[in-house]
Amino acid sequence: MTASVSQKTLAISRKPVGQLELDPDNPRLVSVSSGSSQEELIKAMWNEMAVSEVALSIAANGFFKEEPLFVIPKNPKEKDPAKQRFIVVEGNRRLTAVFLLLDEGLRRRVKATDLPSINETRRKELQELPVSIYNNKEELWEYFGFRHVNGPKEWDSFSKAAYVAKVRRDYGISLDEIARKIGDQHSTVKRIYRGYVLLEQAEKMAGFNRDDRVRNRFYFSHLYTAADYTEFLEFLGTNEKDSLKDNPVPKKHLSDLKELMVWLFGSKADGKEPVVQKQAPDLGHLRSVISNRQALSALRSGRSLDRAYAISLGDSRRFQDALAAAKDALQEAKGTVTTGFKGEKDLFSDMEAIEQLVGSIAQEMRLIAEVQRKK
Secondary structure (H helix, E strand, O other): OOOOHHHOOOOOEEEEHHHEEEOOOOHHHHOOOOOOOHHHHHHHHHHHOOHHHHHHHHHHHOOOOOOOEEEEEOOOOOOOOOOOOEEEEEOHHHHHHHHHHHOHHHHHHOOOOOOOOOOHHHHHHOOEEEEEEOOOHHHHHHHHHHHHHOOOOOOOHHHHHHHHHHHHHHHOOOHHHHHHHHOOOOOHHHHHHHHHHHHHHHHHHOOOOHHHOOOOOOOHHHHHHHOOOHHHHHHOOOOOOHHHOOOOOOHHHHHHHHHHHHHHHOEOOOOEOOOOOOHHHHHHHHHHHOOOHHHHHHHHOOOOHHHHHHHHHHHHHHHHHHHHHHHHHHHHHHHHHHHHOOOOHHHHHHHHHHHHHHHHHHHHHHHHHHHHHHO
């Protein structure tokens, strides 16, 4: 294996900014942009990656030479240094900030017009940037894994998963080895990779489209957290081990995979809101529902998640919960009756109805208890 960044002395040189390009395969860019041109990538970075704070810092303080961009040659066979271009694999936000500060027309096109103009001294400084050059991305995977998957500069969960998938597939590194190298002690690597392959199969084979989701933000954590539970894997016809393989869901369960994705993320085309609005408690409730045939049928027929969850609990648990909730509510009413009740007839009528209902329930409970005692 080639030497990693942690195994060799950091060599820093300077390269003209015109020879530097954003990395279209950067996991963070892949998660926010489907475009591949440099300007499309710059626009995506500006809209999604808080480039403004970086640009303001560079405008005021310059580009810190102690923090070089990590780059690889775009065309390793190019012999003419003046024609060589470099892909920035670490530092895309900083490079985007420099591009925008140097090009007023670009700022207008991507609507980054609130950035300040820089003076000629700063403009001259930014014509060349400090870089550390590597032969290929494989030399850097351990560094990125530690820094962005399990370290101080974490990416969003989908970007992490996409990077883990790239390392596993492109460089032939096992998930266990990736986890060991980056110090993952909580199975994070396997969990996010499992979510990634399920999403991948849903988009390739089950007719799900991530862009059809209802919310602007893609809550990938809903998916990989769900896939950490046996109940969801069984619902999809797979298991903990097999779910780490490519296309882990059998064909007969692809409709279930699509259904799960819509429950998690919704569908604008079908006018369906996600039933999981918040990971807690909704994901736990959905976990109970898919494990109960009657509750699952209720959810599929259009009943709310709350109603389907209540069905999944069974009548005994529902009765206990309802009784406890009623007791709490009545105790609250008792504590506020002297200050909250002003003699309203409708409230008194409500109380009389409650009194009758309580009496009826109590009588039924007595009869059932008597039968049980005789048994």
